[in-house]
Amino acid sequence: MNLATPLKNLDRELARFHGRLKLGAAFVSLLAAVLLARAFYLQIVQHEHYVERAESNRISRVPTAPNRGLILDRNDRILAENYSAYTLELTRAQTHNLEATLAEVGKLIEITPGQLRRFRRLLAESHEFETVPLKSKLTDEEVAILAANRYRLPGLEVKARLFRNYRAGPGMAHVVGFIGRINDRDLKRLREASREQNYKGSAYIGKTGLEQSYESLLHGRTGFDQMETDASGRAVRMLSRIPPVPGKDLRLHLDVELQAVAEHAFGDYLGGLVALDPNTGGVLALVSKPGFDPNLFVDGVDPETWKALNESPDRPMVNRALRGIYPPGSTIKPFMALAGLELGLRKPADTIADPGFFSLPNSRHQFRDWKRGGHGVVDLRRSISQSCDVYYYRLAVDMGIDRMHDYLAQFGLGEKTGIDLDGESAGLLPSRDWKQRRFKQTWYPGETVIAGIGQGYHLTTPLQLAVAAAMLANGGKRIEPRLVQAVRDPLAHVWQPQPGMVRGQMAIPPAYLAVVREGMMDVMRPGGTAARSAAGAPYTIAGKTGTAQVVGIKQGARYDASRLSRQYRDHALFIAYAPAENPTIVVAVMVENGGSGSGTAAPVARAVFDYYLTGKRPGEMKLEANNATE
Amino acid sequence: MPQSSHWFMRRLSHLDGILLTLVLLLLGISLAVVASASGQSPARISGHLINIGLALAVMVVMANVPPHLLSKVGPPLYVAGVVLLIGVALFGEVRNGSRRWLNLGFMAFQPSELLKLALPLMLAWYFQRNEAVLRAKHFLVGGALLLVPFLLILRQPDLGTAMMIGASGFYLLFFAGLPWKVILGGATLGAASLPVMWGLMHDYQQRRVLTLLDPTSDPLGDGYHIIQSTIAIGSGGLFGRGWMGGTQNQLDFIPERTTDFIFAVFGEEFGYVGAIFLVGLYLAIVARGLVIAARAPTQFGRLMAATLSLNLFTYAFVNMGMVSGILPVVGVPLPLMSYGGTALITLLLGMGILMSVATHRQLNKS
Numbered sequence: 001m002n003l004a005t006p007l008k009n010l011d012r013e014l015a016r017f018h019g020r021l022k023l024g025a026a027f028v029s030l031l032a033a034v035l036l037a038r039a040f041y042l043q044i045v046q047h048e049h050y051v052e053r054a055e056s057n058r059i060s061r062v063p064t065a066p067n068r069g070l071i072l073d074r075n076d077r078i079l080a081e082n083y084s085a086y087t088l089e090l091t092r093a094q095t096h097n098l099e100a101t102l103a104e105v106g107k108l109i110e111i112t113p114g115q116l117r118r119f120r121r122l123l124a125e126s127h128e129f130e131t132v133p134l135k136s137k138l139t140d141e142e143v144a145i146l147a148a149n150r151y152r153l154p155g156l157e158v159k160a161r162l163f164r165n166y167r168a169g170p171g172m173a174h175v176v177g178f179i180g181r182i183n184d185r186d187l188k189r190l191r192e193a194s195r196e197q198n199y200k201g202s203a204y205i206g207k208t209g210l211e212q213s214y215e216s217l218l219h220g221r222t223g224f225d226q227m228e229t230d231a232s233g234r235a236v237r238m239l240s241r242i243p244p245v246p247g248k249d250l251r252l253h254l255d256v257e258l259q260a261v262a263e264h265a266f267g268d269y270l271g272g273l274v275a276l277d278p279n280t281g282g283v284l285a286l287v288s289k290p291g292f293d294p295n296l297f298v299d300g301v302d303p304e305t306w307k308a309l310n311e312s313p314d315r316p317m318v319n320r321a322l323r324g325i326y327p328p329g330s331t332i333k334p335f336m337a338l339a340g341l342e343l344g345l346r347k348p349a350d351t352i353a354d355p356g357f358f359s360l361p362n363s364r365h366q367f368r369d370w371k372r373g374g375h376g377v378v379d380l381r382r383s384i385s386q387s388c389d390v391y392y393y394r395l396a397v398d399m400g401i402d403r404m405h406d407y408l409a410q411f412g413l414g415e416k417t418g419i420d421l422d423g424e425s426a427g428l429l430p431s432r433d434w435k436q437r438r439f440k441q442t443w444y445p446g447e448t449v450i451a452g453i454g455q456g457y458h459l460t461t462p463l464q465l466a467v468a469a470a471m472l473a474n475g476g477k478r479i480e481p482r483l484v485q486a487v488r489d490p491l492a493h494v495w496q497p498q499p500g501m502v503r504g505q506m507a508i509p510p511a512y513l514a515v516v517r518e519g520m521m522d523v524m525r526p527g528g529t530a531a532r533s534a535a536g537a538p539y540t541i542a543g544k545t546g547t548a549q550v551v552g553i554k555q556g557a558r559y560d561a562s563r564l565s566r567q568y569r570d571h572a573l574f575i576a577y578a579p580a581e582n583p584t585i586v587v588a589v590m591v592e593n594g595g596s597g598s599g600t601a602a603p604v605a606r607a608v609f610d611y612y613l614t615g616k617r618p619g620e621m622k623l624e625a626n627n628a629t630e
Numbered sequence: 631m632p633q634s635s636h637w638f639m640r641r642l643s644h645l646d647g648i649l650l651t652l653v654l655l656l657l658g659i660s661l662a663v664v665a666s667a668s669g670q671s672p673a674r675i676s677g678h679l680i681n682i683g684l685a686l687a688v689m690v691v692m693a694n695v696p697p698h699l700l701s702k703v704g705p706p707l708y709v710a711g712v713v714l715l716i717g718v719a720l721f722g723e724v725r726n727g728s729r730r731w732l733n734l735g736f737m738a739f740q741p742s743e744l745l746k747l748a749l750p751l752m753l754a755w756y757f758q759r760n761e762a763v764l765r766a767k768h769f770l771v772g773g774a775l776l777l778v779p780f781l782l783i784l785r786q787p788d789l790g791t792a793m794m795i796g797a798s799g800f801y802l803l804f805f806a807g808l809p810w811k812v813i814l815g816g817a818t819l820g821a822a823s824l825p826v827m828w829g830l831m832h833d834y835q836q837r838r839v840l841t842l843l844d845p846t847s848d849p850l851g852d853g854y855h856i857i858q859s860t861i862a863i864g865s866g867g868l869f870g871r872g873w874m875g876g877t878q879n880q881l882d883f884i885p886e887r888t889t890d891f892i893f894a895v896f897g898e899e900f901g902y903v904g905a906i907f908l909v910g911l912y913l914a915i916v917a918r919g920l921v922i923a924a925r926a927p928t929q930f931g932r933l934m935a936a937t938l939s940l941n942l943f944t945y946a947f948v949n950m951g952m953v954s955g956i957l958p959v960v961g962v963p964l965p966l967m968s969y970g971g972t973a974l975i976t977l978l979l980g981m982g983i984l985m986s987v988a989t990h991r992q993l994n995k996s
Contacts, residue, residue, distance in 0.1 A: 010762075013807065017932060020805050021920050024940050028916050031947040032909050038954045042864040043902040050864025057861065058877045231882035 059239060060229045063201030066220030067162060067490075069247030071176055071210055073256040074284075074485065079168045079176050080211070086138040087161045088146060090119075093128040095155030102134075105156065108149055109142045111135055118302040125183060136163065136299055164204065164298050168256055170291030171263045174319040175254065175421075175483065177209015178294035198222050201244075207297065210250065210483060213422050217487060220247030249488040251495060253282030258611055262287045264618060265607035269600060271571070271591040272320030272462040274481070275608055278470035278577060278586045281479030281500040283419070285608065286463075288320040322424040325459040326590055329546030330387045330597070331575045332408070332454035334472060334516050337380055339407040340395045341512040348515040351379045358393035360445055367393050367449050384519030385528040387545060389453050396452025401443055404451060405431035410506050411468035412478055413460055418501065419481040427464050430457035455549060466588035469575040472520070472542075473583035475513060476506030517542055521580050530574065533602035539613050542583075543576030543605065545597030548590070569593040574601035578609045585612050644693040644989040646922070652915050653689075653981055656966040657682050659896075659908070664969050666874045667887040667895040674888060674969065681971040685978035692982025696990045700983065701755045701930045707744070708752035708775070714741035715782040722786070730786045742791045745779045746976060749799050750937045757806040758930040764807065772803050789835055790960030794948070798941045805923075805936045839958050855891065858883045860955045863897035863905075870901030888969040890961060893953040912946045912965075915939070922988040931987035938980045 042050065071080035088105070095101045105111060115135050122132045138146070138158065146158050164179050166172065182190075182205045190196040190205075199205070201222050206212040223244030227235040262273050262285045275285040292309055301309075309317055318324065340346035356374030357366040369375065369389040375382065383391035396404060409415065414429025428434075430451060432443040450456040460468075463481060470479055480501035488495045520542035524534035529545045548571040572594030577586035587605040594600030610616040661678060668674035692700075714732060718741055722729040732739050753772055760768050776799035784792040804813070828836065844853075862878035865871070876898035878884050884894045897905055919939025926932040942965050949964040951957035963973045 013761075013764075016807055017805060017936075018924060020807070021924055021936055024801070024805070024936060025917070025920055028913065028940060028943045031943065032913055034956070035909055035947060035950050035954070036906060038951070038956050039863065039897065039902055039905040042860055042954060043866050043897065043905070044868060046864050047867045050861050051867070053861045054865035054878050054883075057858075057883050058881050228877075228881070236881065 058228050058230075060227050060235075061200075062225040062227055064223040064225060064244050065162075065201035065203070066222055066244035067246040068164065068179070068204075068220065069214075069218040069488075069490065070249040071218075072249060072251045073168075073254050074252055075255065075257075076251065077168075077256050079166065079172055079252070079256065081165050081167060082162045083165055084160055085136060085163050086143050086158055087136040088134045088138060088142075089131045089157050089159055090134050091131045091155050091157070092123065092126075093155075101153055101155060104149075104153060105134070105146075108145050109135070109138070114302040114304070117304070118300050121303060122181065122300050131157070133161075133299055136161070161203075166294040168259075170293050171259055171287070172256065173209070173291040173294040174288040174321070175209055175252075175259075175286050176294065177211040177213075177421075178207055178297040179204040179211050180207045180297050181205075181300055200224075204298070208423075209294075209421060210252075213420050214250055214484065217248040218250065221245035246490045249490055250484045251486040251488065252483050253277065253280070253284060253485045254286065254483060255284055255612075258608060259285045259287060261611040261617060262604065262608045263289060263291075265604040266591065269591045269594055270314060270320075271589065271594065271601075271604075272322075272324050273587065273589045273604060273608070274321050274463045274466035275585055275587045275612070276466050276470050276479070276481055278473035278479070278583050279477075280485075281467075281470070281481050281502075282485055283481050283483045284585060284612065286321050286483070288318070288322070288324075290314050290316040292316045319421075319423070320590065320592070321462045322419070322421060323461065324590065325425050325427050325461055326548040326571050326573065327456070327458045328413075328454035328460045328465060329548045329573050330389075330453055331465055331469075331544050331546035331573050331588075332458065333384055333387060333392055333546075334520055334544050335408055335411055335413075335468060336392050336395060336399075336404070336452060337384060337516050337519065338472075338508060338512055339399060339404065341380070341515070342508070343399060343403060343407065345398045346380060346395060348380045348512075351377050352391055352394060354378050354388055354390040356390070358390045358449065360397070360449065363446075365446065367446075380515060381519040381522055384516065384544065385522030385525070387523075387529050392452040393449045394452075396448050397445070399448075399452075401430065401448045401451060402432055404448070405429055405434075410478075410504075411471055412503070413458075413464055413468060415464075417461075417463050417467045417481050418503070419463060420483050424463060425459075425461050427461050428457060428459040454546060462588045462590045465573070465575050465590075466586060469544075469577060469588055470586045471506065472513070472517065473577035473586045475510075476508045478503040478506065517580065520544055520576075524576075530576075530598040530602040533598065533606045537578075537606065537609070539578050539609070540580035541576050541578045541606075541609060542580040543574060543602060545602060546573035546575075547571065547596055548573055550593065569595050572597045572599065572601040574598075574605050576602070576605045576609075578613060585609065641690060641694050644985060645690065646693075646918070646985040646988045648918050649915065649922075649981060649985060649988070652911055652918065653966065653978070656911055656915075659911075660892075660967045660969075662873060663892055663896050663899070663967065664888050666876075666899060667879055667884075667892060668969075669880070670874075678969055681969075681974050684971065685974040688975050689978040689982040689985070692979050693985035693989065695982075695986055697928060697931045697934070697983075697987055700751070700934075700986065701758060704748070704751035704753075704755035707748040711741055711744040711748040712779055712782070714739075714744065715779055717741070719782060719785065730788050740791075742779075742783045742786070742788060742795070743972065743976065745783070745795050746791075746798065747979065749776065749779060749795055750802050750934060750941070753799060753802045753806070754930045754933040754937070757802070757933060758928060761929045766809075769803060769806075769808055769812065772799075772806065776800070776803065787832055787835070789831070790948075790962055793960070794941075794945065794962065797944050798937055801937045801940045801944075802933055805933050806929075835958075855885050855959060856952075856955045858885065859891050859894035859953045862894040863954055866898040866901040866904075868902050870897070870899045870904055873899050875899055890949065890963055890968060891953050892968050893950050893964050896967070897954070908967075909946075909950075912943055916943045919984055922984055925991075926987050927991055931990075935984050935987045938984055942977070942980065 067082055072078055092098060119134045126132050143158055166176055181203055186205050190199055198221060206215040221244060224242045226239040228237050228239050229235050266289050270289045273285060273287040276283055296305055354369060354374035354376060356372055357368045359366055375386045375388045378388045378391050408429055414427050416424050416426045435441055435443050447456050451458060467481060480503055482500050484498050486495040486497045521540060522528045523530050523543050524541040525531055530543055534541050550568055550570055572591040574589045574597045577583040587608050589601040589604045591600040607618055664678050665675050718729060718732050723731040723733050725731055730740050732741055752775060780792055780796045783795060862884050876895060878898050879887060879895045884891050887895050916939045919935055923932050923935035926935055945962055945965045948957055948962045952959050963970055965977050
């Protein structure tokens with residue numbers, strides 16, 4: 001302590017105070033600089049970012065789902081349409097007690113066990129905040145009851161929704177397909193395609209058939225209402241509205257009446273049929289029997305029905321026309337004949353003597369003709385009209401499997417046709433290479449022999465056969481089958497034709513084509529294998545029958561249809577076009593377990609031709625079982 | 631009545647013109663922003679007008695109280711405040727996990743508010759008394775006078791108020807000539823004790839600090855305020871979105887937007903230019919206050935004027951720093967801007983003291 005200076009020098013103290021005032025001012029300026037630097041960062045540097053965040057704070061986009069496009073047949077008959085109805089929907093996250101709520105609803109309106117099961121399945125597939133339909137198509141009375149009781153049933157809502165209705169029934173189910181609720185798999189696909197934004201307001205998506213393959217056209221573009229909302233999420237006002245753009249309507253080449261005629265013609269047989277316009281590739285009919293009711297699937301099918309459909313031995317969910325693969329059998333013979341001619345292995349007038357069987361050199365194995373004792377002397381035309389197996393056994397051996405493969409491939413066999421439906425099978429056109437790759441085995445000569453009559457490894461779909469037959473009808477033009485002929489913007493109301501696709505043109509010498517076609521016409525003339533099916537037709541038909549073996553027949557045994565139970569009987573095949581001189585329709589028919597092509601498949605084609613070419617309907621077009629032998 | 635009007639004019643002559651202009655400018659802006667932030671609620675606007683009127687009246691009264699009288703209020707006010715703080719510690723009411731309120735039967739009262747003025751008054755009185763014989767022990771006593779209420783408030787716990795009161799006490803000691811080695815030593819010690827402080831902090835205080843460091847960690851809880859207010863300020867841009875044009879404000883996204891978060895509304899609607907102007911106004915008030923301090927004839931006046939000036943800016947800094955996301959949310963209103971009667975009256979009381987110091991130039995006999 002410095003006791004000598006008890007009193008401070010006041011001037012010095014004041015000077016020091018002024019110094020500290022300046023320091024205080026500097027300190028304050030520093031704080032101000034910090035604030036302004038922060039404000040500069042927020043308001044100038046990061047301005048855009050915060051404007052964006054303020055906008056996303058206040059603007060919410062409420063999606064409005066577009067109306068789905070209609071599907072119409074060639075005469076504008078409606079196959080798939082929309083209608084508005086009230087639906088009872090439930091959001092689990094908003095219910096206090098799900099079971100109590102369900103019980104309460106059950107007291108108010110009728111909820112069937114099926115609806116309840118379907119609801120529970122959908123609930124299990126959905127997130128807690130998703131809204132799941134409990135009962136659709138409510139009556140006015142039910143709507144009134146629910147509206148009056150809504151206050152005590154939190155989580156329940158009655159909403160007006162657009163529903164899909166399939167008017168054409170089970171017969172069109174495989175063509176039109178159906179829509180169903182968007183599930184996780186669909187969502188993943190949509191995300192991968194960067195299309196999920198467009199499905200913000202949609203609950204449904206095409207699952208099969210045209211509904212699936214034309215999804216992007218049918219769905220339309222989702223609209224968005226931009227709403228200004230406050231912090232509590234309440235909409236304050238509408239800022240802007242992007243209206244939804246409805247989906248496009250589809251007009252098919254297909255004639256729903258023709259389809260019904262074809263389906264009817266099957267009687268109680270199952271099978272598949274494809275009718276094409278050989279010039280455009282337009283699909284006039286595409287039948288897969290049995291069908292199913294697509295309306296069952298729209299809001300989720302209940303588990304029992306689903307199980308029944310999937311486990312039925314009739315396999316109603318499989319589109320036989322597209323995915324059913326069968327050995328082409330004798331329907332391959334016209335194509336083999338053309339191959340023989342073009343490869344210079346046969347001339348039209350060359351004949352063979354058919355003893356009823358064929359054996360390879362140095363082999364005692366007999367490849368038998370379907371006709372015991374054989375056909376006698378057979379030229380190319382007769383080989384087709386009589387469906388002579390031995391003629392083609394020999395031709396196949398002369399040709400070899402690889403040349404056979406390469407030639408037949410030009411008709412699109414073993415390859416997807418490119419039809420505008422998803423899920424078609426490619427079938428199988430065998431070759432030495434293929435067998436090596438597939439089985440790591442060499443090709444045996446005997447396999448070539450049976451390949452010559454469309455048996456063995458050969459597998460084709462009715463659709464492929466139809467396309468190949470169309471090439472005989474149109475002179476080698478490889479058309480791509482198309483169901484949709486035109487697309488309409490429902491706002492513009494103008495149909496835009498969808499041009500057909502041609503994959504290529506085979507240069508078949510006209511003389512060769514002519515003789516094969518004559519052979520196919522002979523098939524339908526008296527003495528031909530399917531003559532009965534052409535009787536009395538006011539137009540000429542060219543056709544070829546075939547059978548696809550279901551069970552192998554032992555050497556020396558006889559195939560006897562009457563002794564086999566129906567499910568082991570051969571599938572009956574038939575390809576044909578008409579009028580033979582100037583074909584406008586080509587048909588491929590597969591009748592499951594139909595026995596022989598001439599017996600069951602050709603009459604179906606005849607019924608289709610009759611209706612398409614003359615407008616004649618079968619006498620009693622009722623779908624009743626005709627007493628089939630069992 | 632010429633005589634009473636003469637009397638009234640004499641009362642007004644104690645107002646400082648520059649300070650008054652600046653304060654009225656700020657209050658005008660405040661009125662406009664509160665109107666916008668409240669959705670032009672007549673109740674809010676008239677309430678604010680009444681508060682402003684009351685506070686201005688208090689300011690005029692204080693401006694007329696000579697500093698030497700004022701300095702005498704220091705010790706009793708300080709003692710009363712500390713006694714009440716002890717009362718709070720013993721009998722206080724717990725709200726939101728901290729013991730801050732004293733229930734007087736007819737009203738609940740936070741004694742810590744009292745200390746915001748009582749502590750500087752006490753210290754200024756003390757240092758004026760010992761002006762001529764100032765020695766190290768006086769700073770020790772001053773430090774003790776500061777620490778007692780500081781620790782009591784910290785214990786409540788009320789970190790924000792404790793820091794603000796601590797700051798005002800420190801400013802006063804600083805202007806009284808606190809030696810540099812003590813300041814630097816204290817700063818070093820403070821930095822070293824930060825981890826200890828962290829350990830003493832309550833969960834909610836720690837959370838506030840953590841939320842500040844990363845507001846997105848709790849966007850719907852603690853971080854929500856900061857996120858929304860920074861969005862508001864940032865979206866204001868250079869010129870702002872215009873008075874009543876801020877969507878963050880108008881659509882309720884900014885919480886507590888007439889009170890603690892009013893700067894978010896201001897920043898959104900008046901932009902960076904507005905922020906510069908506002909900070910400039912505060913700086914001008916501080917500058918005027920420091921000039922008053924420099925010219926003050928007494929030690930008490932000097933210390934009070936300098937401390938009150940820095941204090942005002944500290945409040946502004948802490949509030950704007952909090953709202954713009956660089957300081958923890960501590961619940962400090964923006965001086966002369968936020969809606970709220972108590973804070974406004976306290977602030978204009980301080981302004982009145984500044985004006986009193988500015989206009990009572992004659993040396994008082996001590």
